[in-house]
Amino acid sequence: MGKILFLLIFIFILFSVYFYSQNKSINLPISSIGTKIVDDILPSPTPKPFYELTIPYLRGRSYEGILGELILAYNRGNYEAYTTSYISDGLRVNGLLTKPSGVMPEGGWPGVVFIHGYIPPTQYLTLERYTDHVDFLARNGLAVFKIDLRGHGNSEGEASGAYYSSDYIIDVLSAVNALGKSGFVNPEKIGLWGHSMAGNVLMRSMAVKPDIKAAVIVSGAVYTYIDLGEYGISDSSYQPPGNSSERARRRQRIRDVYGDPSADSPFWREIAPSNYLTDLKGAIQIHHATNDNVVSINYSRNLNGLLDKTNVPHEIFEYQSGGHNLIGSSFTQAMQRSVEFFKKYL
Known part of the structure; x- marks a missing residue:
């Protein structure tokens, strides 16, 4: 024929x-x-379905974050905190931005884009989530930009979820650009900090922009996508989208086209950040509690094992207590190690 x-x-x-x-x-x-x-x-070539989720596609597009007005929220003496927003894919995404006091270093302060974990989007509040984490980093001379991912709180857009969408990666990389244009942050010294589902978002963001110098992951999940099937996630606060929602239908369409995540699938290989580790130029620090009953510590151990096969500077810290949110003494240890790590690599 x-x-x-x-x-x-x-x-x-x-x-x-x-x-x-x-x-x-x-x-x-x-x-x-x-x-x-x-x-x-003859018809022009048709892009393969859902190509916008892949690392190659995300590497080929631009991220033009523009920082909005800074409105003073509070002053802690050694730093000030502002509510603000930035533009990501034409959407207004809100956030909390801290600015260290004192004499600014030449080139600007080192900065951290802080990525929250799963929180029901309608329950998210800018000034009431991760405040202790932000305070710990900000008191140690870091400009922290805790972003409210699209669809969370008053940020525009729909909360599309981390694993089967590229929306949050776009939000993170747009925030990196916006922070670098703030006028008081050194664009060459910006790292990432992420909790829970943000482990996936953070690692995919680094795969897209391998020059990101430093990243800290706390209780993170889903790096190979095969690991999601192996270890699962057990979050009682999770509010899944209804079966009739566009988000649920989209997930099903992806699986209808490409099947379950597999190392033999070119599509899934181009989504999983674990396949781009050798490209990374920065360093990674991992924290996880053995008693985390939401996200298995095996996610972090498996990622660390993959990093062992590369030249990427990395370290993992395991905690006997603290649970998924690393509370109590584990919190202080993890945050102090985060500060020391950022000071070393930023």
Whole structure:
């Protein structure tokens, strides 16, 4: 059938070239006529479905974050905190931005884009989530930009979830650009900090922008996508989208087209950040409690094992207590180690 179609097209082109050459009213070089006809007849290549989720696609697009007005929220003496917003894909995404006091270093302060974990979007509040984490980092001379991912709180857009969408990666990388244009942050010294589902978002963001210098992951999940099937996630606060929602239908369409995550699938390989570890130029620090009953510590152990096979500077810290949110003494240890890590690599 394919040979017959090709033969018919070839005959049609020859006939058309003859027709065009005989018609003096058509002012086209003979050499371009065949190409024009083929372009008119044959369909242009169609992008593969859901290609926008892949690392190669995300590497090829731009992230033009623009920081909005800074409104003073509070002053802690050694730093000030502002509510603000920035533009990500045309959406206004809100956040809390801290600015250290004192004499600014040459080139600007080191900065951290802080990515929250799963919180029911309607329950998210800018000034009431991760405040202790932000305070710990800010008191140690870091400009912290805790972003409210799209669809959370008053940020515009829909909360699309972390694992089957690229929206949050776009929000993170737009925030990195916005923070670098703030006027008081060194654009060459910006790291990432992420909790829970943000482990996936953070690692995919680093895969897209391998020059990010430092990243801290706390109780993170889903790096190979195969690991999601192996370890699962057990979050009682999770409010899944209804089966009739666009988000749920989209997830099902992805699986209908590509099946379950597999190392043999080119599509899933281009989504999993674990396949781009050798590209990374920065360093990674991992924290996880052995008694985390939401996200298995095996996610972090598996990621650490994969990093062991690369030249990426990395370290993992395991805690015997603290649970998924690393509370109590584990919190203080993890945050102090985060500060020391950022000071070393930023």
